[in-house]
């Protein structure tokens with residue numbers, strides 16, 4: 148069966164890792180990369196696995212969510228994490244790389260494998276007659292995006308992130324926040340953070356003075372939909388716009404006080420286990436430091452642990468909960484896998500991780516072996532579970548974070564101790580990985 152050729156589209160972070168994994172299993176790979184014939188607007192070289200912005204893959208500390216993911220990837224034999232370690236520059240607890248050295252080493256590995264044919268060509272349509280991994284990234288070319296849209300159905304392809312922050316439920320102060328549904332209709336499943344006039348005015352001042360992240364040139368033609376405007380854009384329309392929009396207080400009475408407040412921030416459950424809540428209608432492009440200051444000015448969120456910050460940028464991604472298995476196999480075409488940021492995993496490390504998994508699973512699929520699914524006590528398993536099973540209607544890309552992993556069975560005192568909790572979560576995953584994999 149190993150004489151099957153696999154097509155991998157995109158020699159970015161995910162595609163390069165997927166191709167190297169397939170080569171390790173003995174498969175021949177045609178790895179298609181459209182650069183330098185056509186560029187994305189963000190890439191500047193013709194090299195594989197280019198880092199388009201920061202040169203950091205985030206923490207290496209296993210008690211950090213991204214650090215744990217890297218450890219799991221090392222155990223599973225990730226090529227690019229290994230290359231990153233070889234290309235490391237000093238950056239404290241973070242794994243930062245010399246991007247030129249990194250890409251050159253990845254290119255050398257591709258060449259040395261003897262199994263990967265790096266072809267400079269834009270793929271405009273999903274190849275119909277051969278096993279394929281699509282790893283064309285957040286800036287997938289227009290023609291391929293149009294074909295993916297046709298294959299998946301137009302409602303399943305998104306072109307822009309408009310992400311609201313997510314906080315950890317255990318860090319919300321319920322002396323102030325309360326559960327209620329508007330006009331008491333249905334289950335009281337929303338968490339509400341109430342504000343009086345003074346608190347609202349302070350919040351508004353922080354918001355309107357906060358610095359925003361500038362959109363890149365290639366992002367400027369992407370128009371925001373009126374229904375998902377960033378809060379800072381709404382706030383610029385006038386002091387009361389938010390109180391008539393996402394912070395509308397009407398019908399939300401705090402039963403403890405009987406008061407309908409001046410403004411309310413609502414939080415909606417984000418994952419099945421109920422450990423993560425997103426701020427409804429709070430998509431934002433503020434700098435992260437400002438987001439933290441703003442969120443901590445909301446009564447009830449003074450000490451909120453922010454699991455994901457809001458972002459807005461050009462990003463092509465599929466609706467993975469509708470389309471993919473946690474193995475990254477496409478539900479309606481078994482010899483098609485997706486990998487990288489296009490699946491809704493956000494970040495360099497996460498893109499490599501899903502490339503690794505897609506490569507391993509394509510190889511297992513072609514060998515008629517069981518596909519690899521990790522449990523959600525691991526960061527990689529939790530990430531795959533989240534992107535393939537979360538609410539389809541509100542799906543937005545996510546990076547590794549503690550909110551998505553299975554809850555710890557431990558008493559409340561331990562759960563409140565963040566350091567101890569993350570140590571236990573990390574050890575739980577690494578025990579599992581070390582006893583199940585010896586690659």
Ligand SMILES: Cc1cc2nc3c(=O)[nH]c(=O)nc-3n(C[C@H](O)[C@H](O)[C@H](O)COP(=O)(O)OP(=O)(O)OC[C@H]3O[C@@H](n4cnc5c(N)ncnc54)[C@H](O)[C@@H]3O)c2cc1C
Nearest residue numbers: 157159160161181200201270283284288487488494495498
């Ligand atoms: C502007 C920008 C900045 C970012 N900054 C960061 C950051 O600082 N830190 C972070 O962790 N994450 C960042 N990300 C998010 C993400 O981690 C990176 O985009 C990452 O490179 C994604 O990996 P990937 O393999 O999915 O896609 P990519 O690395 O982009 O690889 C996709 C490859 O596919 C090629 N391609 C596209 N269409 C076709 C086609 N039709 N045929 C052939 N080839 C094609 C592209 O040229 C590209 O080489 C950023 C994203 C963007 C867009």
